[in-house]
Amino acid sequence: MNDRENLCLLHSKDLLDQKRLFLLFKRLAGQHSVSIAKNIHETIKEFNSATFTEDQKLFEDLYKIAATIENKVIDVDVLKQGVNKLLDNRKTIPQPKPEDLCVNDSVFQNKILSKENNQKTAPVPAVYDMLSLLYLTTNEKQRQQHFHDLTKYYYRQLKDHLKQLSIELDEILPLPVYEKKIKDFIPNAKLEVILHYLNQDAKEDTFTSELIQELYLYVLYPKINIEDCFKIAKEVVGIDYNFLSYELVEANGLLGALGQYYKLKLTINKAGDDVVLNLFAKFMIDFPKDAFPGGEDAFPKVGDAFPKDEPPTLSLQEEFVYTIFVPELKNIGLGNICDFLPRCYFMRSSDVMVFEDLTYSDYEAVNSEEPYSYEMLLLVVKKLAKMHACSLLYEEITSKGSGETTKINVQFSKYVMGFSQAVDTKFKDTIHYCNVNTTVNYVYNQFPDVAKEITMEEFRERSRDIFDSMLDKMKTSGKYRNVICHGDIWGGNILFKFEGTRPVDCSLVDYQMIRYCPPAQDLMAFLYINTDKNTRTNYLSKLINDYYTEMSTIFKRYSFDLSTVYPYEVFMDSCEYMKSYAVCQAAAYYPSSLDRKKVQDLLGSIEKTVRFFAVDKTEVLKVLMKHDWIRSRFREIVEDLYDLCLQK
Numbered sequence: 206m207n208d209r210e211n212l213c214l215l216h217s218k219d220l221l222d223q224k225r226l227f228l229l230f231k232r233l234a235g236q237h238s239v240s241i242a243k244n245i246h247e248t249i250k251e252f253n254s255a256t257f258t259e260d261q262k263l264f265e266d267l268y269k270i271a272a273t274i275e276n277k278v279i280d281v282d283v284l285k286q287g288v289n290k291l292l293d294n295r296k297t298i299p300q301p302k303p304e305d306l307c308v309n310d311s312v313f314q315n316k317i318l319s320k321e322n323n324q325k326t327a328p329v330p331a332v333y334d335m336l337s338l339l340y341l342t343t344n345e346k347q348r349q350q351h352f353h354d355l356t357k358y359y360y361r362q363l364k365d366h367l368k369q370l371s372i373e374l375d376e377i378l379p380l381p382v383y384e385k386k387i388k389d390f391i392p393n394a395k396l397e398v399i400l401h402y403l404n405q406d407a408k409e410d411t412f413t414s415e416l417i418q419e420l421y422l423y424v425l426y427p428k429i430n431i432e433d434c435f436k437i438a439k440e441v442v443g444i445d446y447n448f449l450s451y452e453l454v455e456a457n458g459l460l461g462a463l464g465q466y467y468k469l470k471l472t473i474n475k476a477g478d479d480v481v482l483n484l485f486a487k488f489m490i491d492f493p494k495d496a497f498p499g500g501e502d503a504f505p506k507v508g509d510a511f512p513k514d515e516p517p518t519l520s521l522q523e524e525f526v527y528t529i530f531v532p533e534l535k536n537i538g539l540g541n542i543c544d545f546l547p548r549c550y551f552m553r554s555s556d557v558m559v560f561e562d563l564t565y566s567d568y569e570a571v572n573s574e575e576p577y578s579y580e581m582l583l584l585v586v587k588k589l590a591k592m593h594a595c596s597l598l599y600e601e602i603t604s605k606g607s608g609e610t611t612k613i614n615v616q617f618s619k620y621v622m623g624f625s626q627a628v629d630t631k632f633k634d635t636i637h638y639c640n641v642n643t644t645v646n647y648v649y650n651q652f653p654d655v656a657k658e659i660t661m662e663e664f665r666e667r668s669r670d671i672f673d674s675m676l677d678k679m680k681t682s683g684k685y686r687n688v689i690c691h692g693d694i695w696g697g698n699i700l701f702k703f704e705g706t707r708p709v710d711c712s713l714v715d716y717q718m719i720r721y722c723p724p725a726q727d728l729m730a731f732l733y734i735n736t737d738k739n740t741r742t743n744y745l746s747k748l749i750n751d752y753y754t755e756m757s758t759i760f761k762r763y764s765f766d767l768s769t770v771y772p773y774e775v776f777m778d779s780c781e782y783m784k785s786y787a788v789c790q791a792a793a794y795y796p797s798s799l800d801r802k803k804v805q806d807l808l809g810s811i812e813k814t815v816r817f818f819a820v821d822k823t824e825v826l827k828v829l830m831k832h833d834w835i836r837s838r839f840r841e842i843v844e845d846l847y848d849l850c851l852q853k
Contacts (some may be wrong), residue, residue: 220342220343220344220347221342221343223351226342226343226347226351226355227355227358229338229342230335230338230339230355230358230359230362231358231359231362233312233334233335233338233359234359234362234363234365234366235362235366236310236312237306237308237331237334237335237363237366238363238366238367238369238370238372239370240308240309240310240331241306241308241331241363241367241372242367242370242372243309244306244307244308244309244328245372245377260404263400263403263404264288264400266403267288267399267400267403267417268281268284268285270413270414270417271284271417271421274414274417274418277418279417279418279421283421283424283425284417284420284421284424286424287420287421287423287424287425288396288420288424291392291393291396295393305330305332305386306330306331306332306377306378307328307329307330307331308328308329308330308331308334309328311328311329311334312334312337312338313329313334313337313338313341313397330386330390331363332383332386332387332390333390333393333394335356335359336387336390336391336394337394337397337398339352339355339356339394340394340395340398340416341398341401344411344412344415345415345419345448346447348432348435349435349447349448350444352432352435352436353432353435353436356387360374360380360383381553381554381555384553384554385553385554385555385556388430388433388553388556391423391430391432392420392423392427392430395416395419395420395423396420398416399413399416399417399420402416419431422450422451425453426451426452426453428453428467428486428488428557429451429453429469429486429557429559431448431451433551433553433557433559434448434451434469434471435448436551437469437471437482437484437550437551437559438471438473438482440550440551441471441482441484441550442473442475442480442482445475445476446473446474446475446480447473447474447475448471448473449472449473449474449479450471450472451469451470451471451472452469452470452472453467453468453469453470453486454467454468454470455467455468456468456485464487464488464489464490464715464717465487465488465489465490466485466486466487466488467485467486467487467488468483468484468485468486468562469483469484469485469486469559469562470482470483470484471484483562483565484550484559484560484561484562485547485559485560485561485562485563485564486557486558486559486560487557487558487559487560487715488556488557489520489555489556489557490811520554520555520556520558520717521619521620522620522621522716522717522718522719523558523715523716523717523719524552524554524558525617525620525621525719526546526689526716526719527549527552527558527716528552529617529620530617530620530689531543531546533599534595534599537599537602537603537606538602538763539595539598539599539602539763542591542594542595542759543591543595544591545588545589545591545592545712545713546592546712546713546714546716547560547561547563547712547714548560548561560714563700563702563712563714564700566702567702567703568700568701568702568710568711568712569700569701569702569703570696570697570699570700570701570801571696571699571701573696573735573798573799573800573801574799574800574834576735576736576737576739576740577735577736577740578708579740579743579744579747579748580707580708581701581708581711582732582735582736582740582744582748583748583751584701584708584709584710584711585694585699585711585713585731585735586728586731586732586748586751586752586755587751587752587755588711588712588713589691589694589713589724589727589728589731589752590752590753590755590756590759591755591759592688592689592691592713592727593688593689593690593724593727593756594756594759594760595688595689596613596687596688596689597686597688597756597760597770597771598759598760598763598765599611599613600612600613601765601770602763613687613688613689613721614681614687614721620719621689621719621720621721622720635819636818636819637672637676639818639819639820639821639822640672640792640793640822641668641669641672643796643821643822643823643826644668644672644792644793644846645664645665645668645669645672646665647822647823647826648792648826648839648843649661649664649665649668649843651830651836651839651840652839652840652843655840655843655844655847656847658851659850659851663850664847664850667850667853668846668850670853671785671788671789671846671849671850671853672789674785675785675786675789675790678722678726678782678783678785678786679720679722679726679786680720680722681720681721681722682722682723682779685723685725685775685778685779685782686723686724686770686771686775687721687722687723688721688722688723688724689719689720689721690719690720690721690722690723690724690726690727691713691716691718691719691727692718692719692720692722692726692727693715693717693718694713694727694730694731694734695734695735695794695797695798696734696735696798696801697715697797697798697801698713698714698715699711699712699713699714699735700712700714723779723782723783724771724776724779725776725779725780725782725783726783726786728749728752728780728783729780729783729784729786729787730783730786730787730790730791732745732748732749732787733787733788733790733791733842733845734787734790734791734794734795734798735798737837737838737841738841738844738845749777749780753767753773753776756771784849785849788842788845788846788849789846791842791845792842792843792846795835795838795839795842796817796822796825796826796829797817797818799829799835799838800829800832800835803828803829804817804825804829807824807825807828808825
């Protein structure tokens, strides 16, 4: 099959087999590389933003087909609205960026549409051209099996071809950006291919009806597409299945400053039976940066700390945990102690992560009105011990194997630096001082009788010093051994499983705030954020010992001695050192953690959420403080802060 045969219009009856399909995209990458190399130093002034036909009859045909597709219920009015939105967006596409990598010799536009329109089209992004050809030469079953393999294969081939032309694709189109562009271009490419089919009078063609159904699903659920769902289903059940449909519904009652949460339901047929796969999707928030004091300048800037293909993002740390760290742990035999977190089935950098939905396995986030019981606390303490043991054992095992000292913060420095260690700390300081001001001003004013030996002003001044010292304790320690800490270990990130009323397991979720710090940072913060004073009085010392005992047991399982790696006396000293950090963290978390449902109802929008976390919590606290149990918990933490101030 020559180039001309490869890069021509293929009728639906002439489906390519897998080998010929991959050969087609290898040839396409080669052709695109030549065009990209020619354009690389030029600014594309005209973007192909109006290639859609204006023939209204084709759109009428589209909607007629949609209304009559067998066994599928499509709301044609909803589909029309979605298509019109795509058309409107298409007309207002901004000037192309360098990473769009426009090609002049578009296979789809110039070799196919030009035959229909008898005109040469403007440059188009290579990714868009690739997708258009993909939808033109495959049916849904083939895309279910090969979409992600084909798009990755095209990227690798394009990278190899450009390298021969002394161009590094990673520098001009990093893989995460490429994957995001695929998501962005998919609906337009599908619509354009649908219109092409209709122009070819392929109204009865299964290709056409399949793409219309897929386009309708996109209109319903634009945050995720069917191609994503193909990959997710493959990760869950393997390749032997037929995809039927999917549904994305917002998960109510979940509070998160760094994500939006959804329930994702996939319906497939496997071995003749319809099966529903229930999943949990977290989408990264596109923060309105002007809502922060300082606007754009308030966000972290880490300069050259990150390579061009891995810019810092709000999801970088969690992506590292799932795609790099946990696989590394499994590679060295630590897979049996990686059960502290849920499974992740899909990820698109800076956009979405899809996990198993633990609520369908009877896991739940517990209401904070009742402090955790000792049994619940013990479950979490043991999971933290597993998580932290993974870091210490990883360093010990890899150091022993290589003969050189391994430190996670050296090997994976760009992933574990965290907000607390960003080069530019304005973002961190914005949130930090919002917490401090809320506590020492509004909260302290609710309990004026706490300060006795010193004045309220002295109490406030000393408290500010203690809060500021907390920032240093969020950094990698030069005195104590460090581990990958969760960094955000409050009730909303802990799911429990019960048998009757007895807690039997827990899972730790949300790893966007990890950092490389002493394990006592997580342990002490957890024990203060999620308990009341009575529980701490009765069980704090015991739970600290339970943690060390559990970690010691894990070390013995792998033939290591914890007492030589992290001596008990050193560990206990680190817990005492982290006590003030834990008290400050509890004070900072209480406004959002004590009544999550109420706070969620009061916020309700990204703008209000940003204001709550980075500007002022007072209005929300005025509502929360009407509840006696919440006032009681705040009073207890104010008393703990006061005790710390008296020790200064």
